[in-house]
Amino acid sequence: MNTKGATPEQDGLDTGGLSSLQIEVARKLMPIISTGRWAVGEKISDAALAREFGISRTPVRQVLQFLAERGTVAQTDNRGFTLVRPPAAGENVDEFVPPSEVDTLYRQIMHARANGLIGSEASETEILEHFGTSRGIVRRTLMRLSAEGLAERRDGHGWRFAECLDNRQAVNESYAFRAIIECGAVMEDTFRADPEALEALEREQTALLNAPLVSIEGSAWFEANARFHETVVSWSNNRFLIQSIRRQNSLRRMTEYAEFAELSEAGVRKAARDHLAILEAINADDRKLASAILFRHLSRSPAGAAVTPSRIED
Amino acid sequence: MNTKGATPEQDGLDTGGLSSLQIEVARKLMPIISTGRWAVGEKISDAALAREFGISRTPVRQVLQFLAERGTVAQTDNRGFTLVRPPAAGENVDEFVPPSEVDTLYRQIMHARANGLIGSEASETEILEHFGTSRGIVRRTLMRLSAEGLAERRDGHGWRFAECLDNRQAVNESYAFRAIIECGAVMEDTFRADPEALEALEREQTALLNAPLVSIEGSAWFEANARFHETVVSWSNNRFLIQSIRRQNSLRRMTEYAEFAELSEAGVRKAARDHLAILEAINADDRKLASAILFRHLSRSPAGAAVTPSRIED
DNA sequence: AAATGATTTATATGTATCCATAATACAAAA
DNA sequence: TTTTGTATTATGGATACATATAAATCATTT
Numbered sequence: 073m074n075t076k077g078a079t080p081e082q083d084g085l086d087t088g089g090l091s092s093l094q095i096e097v098a099r100k101l102m103p104i105i106s107t108g109r110w111a112v113g114e115k116i117s118d119a120a121l122a123r124e125f126g127i128s129r130t131p132v133r134q135v136l137q138f139l140a141e142r143g144t145v146a147q148t149d150n151r152g153f154t155l156v157r158p159p160a161a162g163e164n165v166d167e168f169v170p171p172s173e174v175d176t177l178y179r180q181i182m183h184a185r186a187n188g189l190i191g192s193e194a195s196e197t198e199i200l201e202h203f204g205t206s207r208g209i210v211r212r213t214l215m216r217l218s219a220e221g222l223a224e225r226r227d228g229h230g231w232r233f234a235e236c237l238d239n240r241q242a243v244n245e246s247y248a249f250r251a252i253i254e255c256g257a258v259m260e261d262t263f264r265a266d267p268e269a270l271e272a273l274e275r276e277q278t279a280l281l282n283a284p285l286v287s288i289e290g291s292a293w294f295e296a297n298a299r300f301h302e303t304v305v306s307w308s309n310n311r312f313l314i315q316s317i318r319r320q321n322s323l324r325r326m327t328e329y330a331e332f333a334e335l336s337e338a339g340v341r342k343a344a345r346d347h348l349a350i351l352e353a354i355n356a357d358d359r360k361l362a363s364a365i366l367f368r369h370l371s372r373s374p375a376g377a378a379v380t381p382s383r384i385e386d
Numbered sequence: 387m388n389t390k391g392a393t394p395e396q397d398g399l400d401t402g403g404l405s406s407l408q409i410e411v412a413r414k415l416m417p418i419i420s421t422g423r424w425a426v427g428e429k430i431s432d433a434a435l436a437r438e439f440g441i442s443r444t445p446v447r448q449v450l451q452f453l454a455e456r457g458t459v460a461q462t463d464n465r466g467f468t469l470v471r472p473p474a475a476g477e478n479v480d481e482f483v484p485p486s487e488v489d490t491l492y493r494q495i496m497h498a499r500a501n502g503l504i505g506s507e508a509s510e511t512e513i514l515e516h517f518g519t520s521r522g523i524v525r526r527t528l529m530r531l532s533a534e535g536l537a538e539r540r541d542g543h544g545w546r547f548a549e550c551l552d553n554r555q556a557v558n559e560s561y562a563f564r565a566i567i568e569c570g571a572v573m574e575d576t577f578r579a580d581p582e583a584l585e586a587l588e589r590e591q592t593a594l595l596n597a598p599l600v601s602i603e604g605s606a607w608f609e610a611n612a613r614f615h616e617t618v619v620s621w622s623n624n625r626f627l628i629q630s631i632r633r634q635n636s637l638r639r640m641t642e643y644a645e646f647a648e649l650s651e652a653g654v655r656k657a658a659r660d661h662l663a664i665l666e667a668i669n670a671d672d673r674k675l676a677s678a679i680l681f682r683h684l685s686r687s688p689a690g691a692a693v694t695p696s697r698i699e700d
Numbered sequence: 701a702a703a704t705g706a707t708t709t710a711t712a713t714g715t716a717t718c719c720a721t722a723a724t725a726c727a728a729a730a
Numbered sequence: 731t732t733t734t735g736t737a738t739t740a741t742g743g744a745t746a747c748a749t750a751t752a753a754a755t756c757a758t759t760t
């Protein structure tokens with residue numbers, strides 16, 4: 073029934089009979105519905121979605137049929153799908169459409185790595201036994217990690233995981249690298265800021281600046297941060313710069329899985345202010361200033377999502 | 387007989403019964419022998435080599451036994467291996483130890499891509515049939531390409547290949563990226579040139595400057611070029627900068643497989659002169675100058691291995 | 701004691717088959 | 731003509747077993 077995942081019964085997760093691609097589609101689609109792209113009663117075109125996701129209509133239609141069963145959309149004969157009831161704002165996506173087994177193992181491995189529960193090298197069987205999953209899942213998860221540069225096959229047997237950003241040296245190098253990439257990106261001749269995206273970033277950072285600290289979730293903060301840097305670099309229109317920043321973000325996301333990333337009031341506010349100043353400079357097309365602020369922003373110790381000094385001093 | 391490769395008979399290549407790891411070891415070991423690490427008659431420790439390569443003694447011993455059959459080394463009872471006859475300088479490694487099937491397919495795919503024989507998207511089966519190889523080989527080759535960022539799985543079915551550096555846009559971005567990375571590397575606080583490596587580079591580049599053009603093989607030129615840039619960046623002591631340049635080099639190696647990379651007399655000489663000037667500046671610790679020359683070196687159109695204009699104008 | 705050689709263990713690949721499902725083509729309706 | 735629904739094709743994931751071989755262990759020699 074399931075091509076890519078094991079059968080739902082194996083681990084107790086009810087995937088609702090959705091394949092992993094379908095799960096992916098569902099989890100991409102739900103937020104789009106929540107955002108209100110379609111009014112209630114409006115038609116949802118499967119073909120358009122398929123085109124948007126770069127896949128065929130088949131999996132899209134299957135997901136829409138799944139949502140039809142749950143009452144979110146309705147399918148009328150020869151008239152396609154229409155929106156019935158957008159998901160409630162607080163509705164938990166994970167419960168509605170559980171993450172795929174690969175997703176789950178991916179998070180588990182990152183978490184274990186970041187907390188030193190598994191070493192820098194491991195065999196497939198080791199992982200398989202440690203997390204109690206199937207060989208195929210392990211294989212595909214490792215392939216994904218490897219595609220993101222977080223793991224690589226060793227000669228002979230086993231896998232080697234990327235170093236975590238878990239020591240001062242690596243963190244310093246990461247910041248130095250990002251400073252070079254991002255300042256370089258801003259100063260590129262081909263740099264063109266997208267006004268809409270810029271405004272969206274400004275809104276997001278302003279919100280972070282003003283929101284009470286307790287209401288800011290660590291992961292939301294991290295993602296906003298990552299989005300800021302990735303978006304700014306994306307304006308350079310240089311695929312290699314963008315790729316580099318993505319890679320850095322995924323490395324940093326791994327560190328994020330370690331519980332010790334604590335938000336500090338001062339750090340968060342300072343970072344948000346920096347970000348807004350950078351955006352302002354970009355908006356005024358003062359790229360030298362933008363680059364200078366960026367450089368200072370990245371030259372100092374991890375802003376906001378600071379790594380606990382005790383863990384980093386080694 | 388062969389774990390990782392298909393049987394030798396399938397493609398006519400005589401792998402001599404070596405597994406792919408063994409092939410890899412053999413191809414790494416031969417140059418070391420040629421370099422003269424061991425004198426004739428000297429003992430070659432399998433354990434030491436295994437440690438050096440990060441694998442177990444088993445595959446190393448198998449390669450040494452293979453070399454014993456060919457008369458390069460000798461195995462004496464309870465006394466291990468000794469060097470008998472270093473391979474002749476002109477001896478072709480590819481003939482002695484043929485590249486693994488993954489290597490071969492890797493090159494074939496790159497070549498086909500660079501020449502537009504296969505499109506930017508392809509299914510495994512398509513590749514499998516096109517090159518007449520087995521599914522496993524295709525799989526592992528694609529995984530390798532994907533680890534290097536040259537291909538990625540599409541959602542649904544099939545693979546998407548990274549754009550080759552076969553259009554003006556991508557080439558420009560690559561050069562801009564390298565300029566940022568390399569200039570940034572040279573200006574880093576942690577930059578420390580290794581005198582020995584510097585001298586080796588100087589020797590190599592001087593040789594390229596003076597050798598008659600006809601005697602310079604394209605791939606040798608490319609590798610020397612790649613080595614120069616990678617070594618200089620490695621002095622930054624920043625793992626991420628180094629990783630980026632490695633990635634660029636492997637991407638550029640792909641373009642290299644296109645037949646249209648022609649050496650031009652002026653280009654080769656100019657590049658070698660630039661390289662020497664950069665090394666000189668680094669040696670004098672004038673990093674600003676080094677960075678400036680590097681920037682100019684990378685700002686111009688592809689030096690040396692120039693892409694034919696007719697192919698790039700699109 | 702250290703290195704070598706042989707043996708055992710365990711890891712992961714090769715191969716083949718099966719089949720879910722993604723892609724595609726086609727028919728029907730709007 | 732475009733969109734929707736259905737049928738067909740075929741890709742590639744899952745699985746299992748056999749096997750090669752890398753790693754680990756142990757015995758032997760120097």
